[in-house]
Amino acid sequence: MYFVGVDxxxxxxxxxxxxxxDDDGRLVHVGAVRDDDHILAAVRPYTRDVCVVGFDAPLVxxxxxxQRPAxxxxxxxxxxxEAGTHPCNTGKPEFxxxxxGGRLAQALGLDMNPxxxxxxxxxxxxxxxxxxALFRLERTLKYKAKRGRGVDQLKSELLLLMDGIERLAHADVPLHVTGSAAWVELRRWVVAAQRKSELRRAEDPVDAVVCAYVAVYAHRRPASITIYGDVATGYIVTPSLPADLLSR
Structure with missing residues (x-):
């Protein structure tokens, strides 16, 4: 069984x-592609049999x-x-x-009911x-390039995210990334980056690893996830907020 993340x-x-x-929680592929044909070509070898694909994108x-109820x-x-989402509706050109995301899932023949x-x-x-939810953060990590954020801040926050991902090797639902040559190279790239554009090249693959892990987590710990919304109006699946964070 494979778990695929698509940022x-x-x-x-x-x-x-x-x-x-893979089914043992090992990262076996990470990278970036451009158009839909290349996305489908990249994921098809892993989605022909039993799989869960986590899309960081609306499916419905x-x-x-x-905005959607979700x-x-x-x-x-x-x-x-600071982890709110942007509103999605069919009035926007992209929808x-x-x-x-829904078109890609359909092209792969995947069931989109969470x-x-x-x-x-x-x-x-x-x-x-x-x-x-996973790392018990007080705020989201600020590794996305926005006005006022310098290279040093973006790099520091992205490395914090990568550190958190690597610590998942010891989680109840483990993820093993450090044995992946592509992950090791990705970290080297981030450490050496001097420009925002260089960090931007690493950001998408790192986010995709998070997407794949959420797919693993949702499959292994269905009682520990929250599904906001539904398949009729659109939904988002995420590890549930710990009760003590939710009550703050």
């Missing part, structure tokens, strides 16, 4: 991160305006951690013809919420 870019010209974890969007519910819990027991499934995930 889907908003535009077809931007890189999409792809990561794959049918509301014409505003986003409203997730934001209620995660906004205090006018249906969500890209409560399904089908052997080949896709779920929508959200790395920011997942890392808050």
């Amino acid at each position: 889907l870019a908003w535009g077809v010209r931007n890189p999409t991160g792809v990561a794959v974890v 969007v049918n509301n014409p305006t505003g 986003e409203t519910a997730l934001n209620r819990d995660f906004r205090r951690f 006018a013809d249906g969500p890209r 409560r399904s027991s089908a052997p080949r499934r896709a779920i929508e995930v959200y790395p920011h919420a997942a890392t808050v």
Whole structure:
């Protein structure tokens, strides 16, 4: 069985991160690709049999305006951690013809119902919420390039995320990344980066690893996840916030 993470870019010209974890929790692939054909080519070898694919992208969007109920519910819990989501609706050009993530899942023949027991499934995930819950963060890590964030801050925060991912080797649901040559090279790239553009090249594959891990976690610990929304109106799957964080 394989668990695939797809950190889907908003535009077809931007890189999409792809990561794959095997049934033993070992990272067996991580990298970035560009267009839909290359995404499908990268993940098809791992999705022909039993699999769960975690897309950091909407799979179901049918509301014409505003935000999906899933986003409203997730934001209620995660906004205090600066992990709220952007609203998705069919009024936005990128969703006018249906969500890209949903089209890719359909092309792969994956069941998109988060409560399904089908052997080949896709779920929508959200790395920011997942890392808050998994690593008990007081706020999201600020590794995304935005105005006012310098290279040193972005690098430090991205390395903190990579450190957290590596510590998952000792979690109840383990993930082993340090045995992957591609992961080791990715960390070297981040450490040596001097420009924001260089960090941007690493950010998507790292996020994809988080997506793949959420797919593992959802499969291994279904009682420890929260599904915000539903398959009819759109949903987001994330590890549940610990009770003491949720009550703050």
